[in-house]
Amino acid sequence: MVPPGYPGNPHPLLYNKRGDTMKHLLNITDLKKEEILYIIDKAIEIKNNPEKYAKSLEGKTLLMMFEKPSLRTRLSFETGMTQLGGHAIFYSFKDSPLGKKETISDTAKCASRFVDIVMIRAYKQSQIREFAENASVPVIDALSDMAHPCQIMADLQTMKEKGKDIEHMKLAYLGNGNNNVTFDLMRACAVLGSTCYVGCPADEEFNVPESVLDECSKYPGKIVVTHDAEEAARDADVIYTDTWVNYGIPVEELEERARKLKPYQVNQHIMSLAKPDAIFMNCLPAMRGYEQTADVIDGPQSVVFDEAENRLHAQKAIMLFLLGKL
Ligand code: CP
Ligand code: NVA
Numbered sequence: 001m002v003p004p005g006y007p008g009n010p011h012p013l014l015y016n017k018r019g020d021t022m023k024h025l026l027n028i029t030d031l032k033k034e035e036i037l038y039i040i041d042k043a044i045e046i047k048n049n050p051e052k053y054a055k056s057l058e059g060k061t062l063l064m065m066f067e068k069p070s071l072r073t074r075l076s077f078e079t080g081m082t083q084l085g086g087h088a089i090f091y092s093f094k095d096s097p098l099g100k101k102e103t104i105s106d107t108a109k110c111a112s113r114f115v116d117i118v119m120i121r122a123y124k125q126s127q128i129r130e131f132a133e134n135a136s137v138p139v140i141d142a143l144s145d146m147a148h149p150c151q152i153m154a155d156l157q158t159m160k161e162k163g164k165d166i167e168h169m170k171l172a173y174l175g176n177g178n179n180n181v182t183f184d185l186m187r188a189c190a191v192l193g194s195t196c197y198v199g200c201p202a203d204e205e206f207n208v209p210e211s212v213l214d215e216c217s218k219y220p221g222k223i224v225v226t227h228d229a230e231e232a233a234r235d236a237d238v239i240y241t242d243t244w245v246n247y248g249i250p251v252e253e254l255e256e257r258a259r260k261l262k263p264y265q266v267n268q269h270i271m272s273l274a275k276p277d278a279i280f281m282n283c284l285p286a287m288r289g290y291e292q293t294a295d296v297i298d299g300p301q302s303v304v305f306d307e308a309e310n311r312l313h314a315q316k317a318i319m320l321f322l323l324g325k326l
Contacts (some may be wrong), residue, residue: 003273023322024132026125026141027194028149028184029215033191035321036156040166042326043157043310043317050083053316056325057086063115064142067093067122068247072284073142073150076311077119084316093122108134116194117151117319123248138322143247145180151283152184153318154310155240156192158303161310162279164237167192172236174199175258175291177208181242181283186212190219198225199232199264206260229264236274239301240281241266241291258290266292271301279303298309 024030031039046053062081065072074090075248081088093099098107108131111118118129120138125144130214132139141147159166171189177200200206208225216223226232233239244261245254267276271280277292280292280302297304320326 010018021091022136022138024135024139025149025318025322026129026132026139027147028152028187029191029219030149031191033193036153036188036191037167039153039314039317039321039326040157040160042320043153043314044161046316046320047310047313050315053084053243053320055085056320057081057116057323060086060116060323061082061114062086062088062319063091063233064088065091065093065112065118065120065122067120068143070121070143071118072308072311075325076315077142080312080316080319083312084319085148086116105134107131108139109136111309112136117323120144123284140318140322143180147184148181148283148314149184149313151181152188154314155185155281155307156188157310157314158281158307159238159279161306162303163277164279166194168194169237170195170197170235171240172197172199172232173240174232174266174270175241176200176206176244176246177225178204178206179242179246182208183212185240186216186223187219190221190223191218193220195222196224196263197232198223199229199235200225200227201260201264202227203260229270230273231272233270234318236278238279238281239271239274242283243285243287244291245287254290257278261291265290266296268293271296271299281307284308 050124064077076089089121104127112135117137119142120131121142122128122144125141125146128141128144142150156166173185177198182198198208280296282304284304286297
């Protein structure tokens with residue numbers, strides 16, 4: 001399975017250790033359409049044949065740097081590395097001299113001497129980008145202010161497994177449009193050529209920034225931002241929502257944010273406007289009664305736990321791909 005676009009090359013990509021250009025995964029658009037489709041197919045294959053890959057990263061080490069909390073990302077990366085025969089190091093920003101006694105650039109240069117691949121969860125993607133620019137190993141954005149590409153790869157895998165045509169579907173995202181997961185969902189639909197409606201409030205705090213719309217406009221997919229939740233949901237194949245309080249936002253702001261975002265809550269009425277076989281997704285963590293009602297997230301159209309599980313399989317495929325092993 002060699003993705004198209006690499007004529008004469010037996011490997012999809014050659015990376016720095018073989019003398020070629022290294023690839024990082026910061027936004028989903030760091031992958032070409034063919035690469036996204038290839039990695040998703042591989043993630044499904046790895047899920048079905050985990051033992052075949054049990055030694056593929058033997059002797060390799062993943063560094064996992066966290067500034068924000070996590071359940072799924074930490075567990076799936078660490079478990080994934082173990083299941084591929086490698087090792088993962090958890091490293092909290094709290095324990096590091098980063099930003100106090102040490103620059104990002106020095107951290108990246110030193111870490112690259114020890115480990116083979118790095119994932120970073122930080123508030124500012126600009127920090128992850130600076131790290132990547134100074135690293136000599138692949139770097140993955142594992143959630144920043146601007147992106148969550150591993151989540152979106154797991155989401156696309158889930159959509160495909162649930163029978164959705166990810167190159168032609170209509171995805172409706174409802175809620176906070178000024179949001180990392182939203183941006184990468186939009187970018188993914190743009191790159192794949194599918195349609196993404198974002199239903200969100202018009203005010204700047206929750207609206208999609210122009211810069212993200214500009215990025216998406218370079219790709220063939222259709223991206224529509226609407227402030228009408230029903231328009232967004234109508235005839236959608238996938239209804240997606242995300243938390244109303246991102247990591248780092250004080251919990252005291254929840255009720256005020258909820259007041260503004262309530263018209264974009266995913267409830268049974270919204271689900272009834274989508275296609276009858278539409279699936280409901282949320283990257284989690286989720287708050288019942290806020291971004292979706294309990295009957296939706298715990299109902300028959302919800303695929304949120306398959307979606308969470310696929311973080312493991314998709315990230316195995318991503319790490320293998322970035323390390324030139326697929
Ligand atoms: N969806 C996701 O990234 O979950 P965590 O914040 O628990 O890692
Ligand atoms: N948008 C959410 C995603 C959590 C995985 C956040 O930033 O907290």
